[in-house]
Amino acid sequence: MYAIKVSNLSKSFKIPHHKQTSFVEYLLGLFKKKQVDTLKVLDNVSFSIEQGETVGIIGQNGSGKSTLLKLLASIYSPDKGEIKTKGRVVPFLELGVGFNPELTGRENVFLNGIILGMPRKYLKKKFDEIVAFAELERFIDLRLKNYSSGMQVRLAFSIAFMSDADIYLLDEVFSVGDIAFQEKSKKIFQGLKARKKTLVLVSHSLNTVREFCEKVFLVTDGAVKEYTDTTEGVNAYRKVMGQEPLPPLPLVPSKEETSVM
């Protein structure tokens, strides 16, 4: 059963040569022929993502990865085509959306959590858990501007993953915090995968993509190419960028071996 189904999706942006931002320019513009460039970001794209799948989206800067994610999050609307999603979608296009430096950590937990679609009651219940995961018990009543950037990101991350969604859209939210925290967040991801959540992540970290994803979507020139072999997909991208292919992933030790260690 699919979680996300995209059919014949097209999206382009109009880039006017002169941006009309003032009223006078607007009035003058009414009498002039407008020169507009059309930038086709996605051209007749179709794919589907199954429930419980983890998909990595890779591609050059400006290739349309984030546009695709914004379309899936219904922040942009498609020019043509259709996007169907099943279940609750939570977008993490940026960690800590709406965070305000003047407010305390506690206030920001509620602000950010509610913006992400969680009810206040739910957040109250989960509050201690969020703070504990972020390891910020001592600092939670401090203003956010007094937090280090690592602390801010940890808090944002902890709130984000407390939300109970079916589909998570993630834009570069890996590699957050120090090594210990990264280990913790990896466990969270594995937990989400184990609970059959659908994850779509945009990342430039090719090893992360190879490690976590079952599928890779390579976005180039308005098209989305699907690779079920992640190493193959990653190498196709490296080829586009004129780089050597990566060696295959080392075999992951089986569970028994790790538990013995």
Add this chain to the structure above:
Amino acid sequence: MLLMNNYLDLLREFFVTDFKLRYKHSYLGLLWVVIKPLAYYAVLFTIWTSLFGNTVNFASYLMVGILVITYFSEGVQYGLQCLQNKRHIILKVNFSREIVIFSTIAIATVNYLINFTIYGIFRTVTHEHIFGTNWGYFVLGLVLLTELLLGIAFFISVVSIRLTDIKHLVELLLQLIFWATPIFYKIERLPSNIAHYLTLFNPLVLILDIMRAGLFNDHAPPSVSSILIIAMNISIFTILGYFYFKKSLPKLAEYF
């Protein structure tokens, strides 16, 4: 049900946060909400009653007008900026965008109510009742004014994203509306044709008239038919604004 919960939570969160942040950096904090209008009225009262030898009644009449025009211009200016101010959230999360409009106008409304309460204290000090016998008119006028502000905000919040200098035009219009509203003068004093046009094109003339009728017993309310017409016009305007806003929504994130 869950979604509805979040809708109201978000409305409350935007409202409380924006309200809190306005006075976050000051020593007196929320006291400023009270101090500013209090000082303003004290000055006005003194000038109008002692210096110009006017009656207490006229100073009071004047203040109702000032309160209304302040509410109106604050509401318009907040409405103008509100989507811009939330752009960092709009670009990242898909929530019901009209919440921004509602919470913004709610802030202007609460400001007005605070100001009015302080004015009410002045009224009791000068041995007036806070409301007139026909206080229902006051409530009606307030509802119409709030509805009008919502309608305006639905339009200008979207337009201001595309045309940034609309704010200068709005400032200019607010100045004109200030003088085209009978705050310092009575509309009956104007030549009848000018009064007629002002009433026709400036909804604040009638709204202020309705509100004053609810506060001063010697102020006759406007005719029922004119109240019905303005109520209908404002409702149509606001509903149109809502549809315009909804129609612009899908492209909203791309305008920024």
